[in-house]
Amino acid sequence: MNVTDDLRYVYAVCRPPTAPLHADLTGVAGVPPRQLVHEGLVAVVSPVPERDFAHDALRAHLEDLDWLAATARAHQSVVAALATVTCPLPLRLATVFRDDSGVRAMLEEESERLRRILDRIDGHVEWGVKVWLVGGAPEDPAPGTEPPAARPSRAPESGRDYLRRRRAGNAAREESAARAEVFTRRLHGDLTRYAADARLHPVQSGPLADAGSGRNILNAAYLVPRSRSEEFLELVGRAEGTRPGLRVEVTGPWAAYSFTDGPEAGGVP
Amino acid sequence: MTSSADPFAQREIALVDVLDRLLAGGVALAGDITLRIADVDLVRIDLKALISAVNAQVPSPFATVDDTREPLEPLEPLGARDLPDPE
Numbered sequence: 001m002n003v004t005d006d007l008r009y010v011y012a013v014c015r016p017p018t019a020p021l022h023a024d025l026t027g028v029a030g031v032p033p034r035q036l037v038h039e040g041l042v043a044v045v046s047p048v049p050e051r052d053f054a055h056d057a058l059r060a061h062l063e064d065l066d067w068l069a070a071t072a073r074a075h076q077s078v079v080a081a082l083a084t085v086t087c088p089l090p091l092r093l094a095t096v097f098r099d100d101s102g103v104r105a106m107l108e109e110e111s112e113r114l115r116r117i118l119d120r121i122d123g124h125v126e127w128g129v130k131v132w133l134v135g136g137a138p139e140d141p142a143p144g145t146e147p148p149a150a151r152p153s154r155a156p157e158s159g160r161d162y163l164r165r166r167r168a169g170n171a172a173r174e175e176s177a178a179r180a181e182v183f184t185r186r187l188h189g190d191l192t193r194y195a196a197d198a199r200l201h202p203v204q205s206g207p208l209a210d211a212g213s214g215r216n217i218l219n220a221a222y223l224v225p226r227s228r229s230e231e232f233l234e235l236v237g238r239a240e241g242t243r244p245g246l247r248v249e250v251t252g253p254w255a256a257y258s259f260t261d262g263p264e265a266g267g268v269p
Numbered sequence: 270m271t272s273s274a275d276p277f278a279q280r281e282i283a284l285v286d287v288l289d290r291l292l293a294g295g296v297a298l299a300g301d302i303t304l305r306i307a308d309v310d311l312v313r314i315d316l317k318a319l320i321s322a323v324n325a326q327v328p329s330p331f332a333t334v335d336d337t338r339e340p341l342e343p344l345e346p347l348g349a350r351d352l353p354d355p356e
Contacts, residue, residue: 013296069284072291076282092295106298117296128286201289219289251286257294 006047008097011078012088013114014042019085028074036100038107041114044082045103053096083255087122090255117260124196124223125253129236131184132247134214183243184218194235195222199258221258
């Protein structure tokens with residue numbers, strides 16, 4: 001590969017890692033990442049071909065889901081590997097520079113901001129917590145259909161009977177929605193108090209959200225000291241299963257992807 | 270990759286969770302070539318149409334992507350839009 005003609009893809013910035021990255025690790029474009037050190041900051045970079053990562057090519061590629069998925073997973077695997085040896089500050093997907101000196105210039109110009117965020121996330125990991133409403137999820141019934149709770153086991157005997165059942169079904173759905181809301185608020189409140197910081201991601205929906213999981217009503221990220229992760233997970237575990245019809249899902253630990261926007265956004269001193 | 274005892278060991282991670290973080294999270298720097306956040310958002314809107322038309326198998330956050338990070342419509346019936354603010 002002609003490295004000099006390639007662009008530089010930057011995955012993350014960190015303080016000098018205490019251990020080298022695994023030799024088998026490959027990044028986007030299948031090339032092992034390396035560390036570019038500049039005045040106490042490390043950019044983890046790998047060369048990427050200009051034909052794929054120049055502005056127009058990149059824009060076109062980002063609209064290709066397979067390409068996007070492969071690139072995102074490669075980016076994530078490098079950041080995850082880094083997280084085993086240091087506390088990396090992940091960069092947004094597809095942050096690309098012309099050459100090493102462009103990366104160095106960025107490290108220099110952004111030094112203060114990068115160091116501030118690195119200080120803030122140091123020793124922390126991110127946990128994702130999602131709440132799913134499963135079975136009997138309140139949804140607007142399509143015209144001519146009844147929600148399960150209101151579906152009569154046999155034909156209604158009269159119009160009055162029908163209306164009564166229908167009202168009962170609506171009430172049941174409202175009650176279940178209210179319970180889900182109370183549960184979710186309480187869980188988020190408890191986890192937020194425990195965590196150093198919290199962020200709400202948009203709930204996962206649309207044709208592509210995991211259809212078997214029900215309906216996503218909470219998609220949150222929590223910044224937790226690595227040393228307290230076990231307690232955090234216990235806190236989540238205690239909430240799990242206390243509400244039938246609600247499922248709690250945990251992902252992580254992640255590098256602190258959701259906490260790179262500076263402390264001011266989260267109300268943390 | 271990493272050993273199984275390692276908390277960061279690679280396991281099955283849903284693409285939707287990776288994209289939640291890589292498209293909305295991560296520090297956004299002005300790279301020499303980087304599409305700015307606004308550009309990426311435009312791309313995501315295009316992707317939303319592409320994905321729903323072409324591929325119903327792969328989970329995606331695009332239907333609800335919003336840089337304000339406010340939960341969108343599906344939360345509304347539950348009032349979760351009003352989730353307590355941290356602090």
